[in-house]
Amino acid sequence: MTLASLTKPWQPMSYGFLDGSAKREIRRKMLKAIAVPGCQIPYASREVPMARGWGTGGLQISCTLIQPKTRIKVIDQGADDSVNAASIRRFLARVSGAPTTTDTLEADLIQSRHRIPEERLRQDQVLVLQVPNPEPLRPVQPNMSIARQMHADADYGRMWLQLYEQIVRAGRVMQGASYPSLVNGRHVMTPSPIPRWDVPKLHMAQHLTILSAGREKRLHAVPPFTRVEPLVFDDVPYAVEDHARLTCHRSGATGFFxxxxxxxxxxxxxxxxxxxxxxxxxxxxxxxxxxxxxxxxxxxxxx
Structure with a gap:
């Protein structure tokens, strides 16, 4: 074995921007997150050409999963043409050579901020959700060391109390986006700032969902056919946004968010x-x- 055999010609960057060791670590952490649905897995979040809080976690997952033939779709608040979505889509295409699309049915990898597409995803599709704050216990327990111990003990009493107080004071649960949900009957997760409308889409879905927070350096996953149940009381059913009777002024579509x-x-x-x-x-x-x-x-x- 020679030193030359262990090296490669200099390149301006690795394929998919991230270096090999970063991708290997993220893949290992993703496998662990899939094995323990809903559990937050720490990882060494790398620097990418984007400010923290603007999708760096999702971008690192996409850069790790992307291949030259992977069709990429990026959406922001449901839109393909927003500045954030267009910038991330252009960056992924540039560093991978992969084709892009705006069609949900054509995409292999979908990176999203705050929404899940209205069309059902297939088993061969992967959904990557950007997460600004992956810790559902932060509103009730700001000390993260204690919060992690509470996760280990499955101690979510304070979250139930918070929901109860909202019902007592306002007559209904006031929690909107990031509604806390129990995954696989064990871990409570925050399903990114998606609206309540989108949370049922994760329950027993066919596709794999990876949720990643680059600033907080944590990721979690919802594997296919996994139970995702919003925290609700038996006598106060879970309710989504009342958009069923609204009509889109451009397309005339009804019954959607x-x-x-x-x-x-x-x-x-x-x-x-x-x-x-x-x-x-x-x-x-x-x-x-x-x-x-x-x-x-x-x-x-x-x-």
Missing amino acids: MNEIPQADGTSIHEVSDSDLGVKVINRRDGDPVHIGETWYQHGEMS
């Missing part, structure tokens, strides 16, 4: 949050042969 757009006269109009679905509905209305996959919700009800 909508963005509210205030108008100058004080009224509001609504637009379907999943921009790809909205475009498909418009193209189908115009007579184009567009295939829309099966959606999680039918007429505002979980199917």
Whole structure:
């Protein structure tokens, strides 16, 4: 064995931007997270050309999983054309040579901020969610050492108390995005700042979901066909946002999660949050042969 045989010609960067040792570590941590669903796994978050808090955790997972033939889709708040989504998509394509797409059904790897697509994902697709704060106990226990001990003991009494206090004071659970959910009957996780509308999409889903927080240096996972149950009392059922009767002013789609757009006269109009679905509905209305996959919700009800 010679030293030359152990080296490679100099390159400006490794494939997928991250070096080999970083990818190996992240892969090991992802396997551990899949083996223990919902459990937070620490990892050495690397520096990427993006500010902390803008998706560095999801970007590192995507850079680790991406291959030259992987079709990439990146969305931000449901939109493919936002600045953050376009920048991450362009960066991933540049460092990997992989093709990009805005079609949920065509994508192999979907990186998302704050939303899960309305069309159902398949077994061969991977969803990567950006997570600003992976610790669900932080609002009730700011000391992270004690919070980790509470996770080890499955001591989530303070979270139940917080939900109870909301019901007593407001008559309903006020927790909106990042609704705490019990994974596989053991660990409570925060499912990233997705709305309550999207949390049921994780329950017994066919696809793998990886949630990563680069700033907090932690990741967790929801493997396929895993129970994800929002924390609810037996006599106060879980309720999603009341968007079932809203209609998109552009596409005419109904029964999906909508963005509210205030108008100058004080009224509001609504637009379907999943921009790809909205475009498909418009193209189908115009007579184009567009295939829309099966959606999680039918007429505002979980199917």
